[in-house]
Amino acid sequence: MKSLISSLRLVIVTMLICVAGYTAIILAVGQIATPDTANGHLITDSDGKIIGSRLIAQKFEQPHYFWPRPSAAGEDGYDATSAAGSNKSPTSGDLTERARQLIERYDASAEKPLPPELAAASGGGLDPHITEHAARYQAERVAKARNVSVSEIETLIGQHAFAPGGALTTGRIVNVLELNLALDSIP
Known part of the structure; x- marks a missing residue:
């Protein structure tokens, strides 16, 4: 039973690192390096309202x-x-x-x-x-x-x-x- 709990913890931690952590890092790099591309090349009007992409x-x-x-x-x-x-x-x-x-x-x-x-x-x-x-x-x-x-x-x-x-x-x-x-x- 002890090894099952350890295995579940490892799976959860690995999923958090691989899913949430990796996604957050890639999102942050995209926003810093190429924000226009990361946000879909949006076009806005003078009031900041999104017109399209x-x-x-x-x-x-x-x-x-x-x-x-x-x-x-x-x-x-x-x-x-x-x-x-x-x-x-x-x-x-x-x-x-x-x-x-x-x-x-x-x-x-x-x-x-x-x-x-x-x-x-x-x-x-x-x-x-x-x-x-x-x-x-x-x-x-x-x-x-x-x-x-x-x-x-x-x-x-x-x-x-x-x-x-x-x-x-x-x-x-x-x-x-x-x-x-x-x-x-x-x-």
Whole structure:
């Protein structure tokens, strides 16, 4: 009986050290070394209210905002608690219908084909970025809705576009939430 109690104590102490102690140390190191990353890259307004995360897409449907990639996460999309791709087959009627609706929504045509990422959900369903090309594709609609010049919108896109892999990357991307927040600061 004495060895059973000793064994239980050892298990409890080991669990406390490995679960609580290790977690506390990693949390503390994360908060000290990279607090923005440890807290999920949150974006706040001037009052400190959390608007969103740089890492998770949000739904924007108004014409005066840039629209992100479609999302298959959750029942209505953009549900951060159920991140997932659509898992639909290329021959799926649902997938074909969704693509048709998106082509219609973006007013795409043979002369102005829709960039692929605006017609297909990402693997995780919550990708916060679109390519610079996809943002420029939407520039005319956003400029018209905001009553500003297309060149002003394209300048803003250029200011927010970046190459995620630095010099090793061939394409540039923009974070849709950050770009839309920058749009709201245009007088």
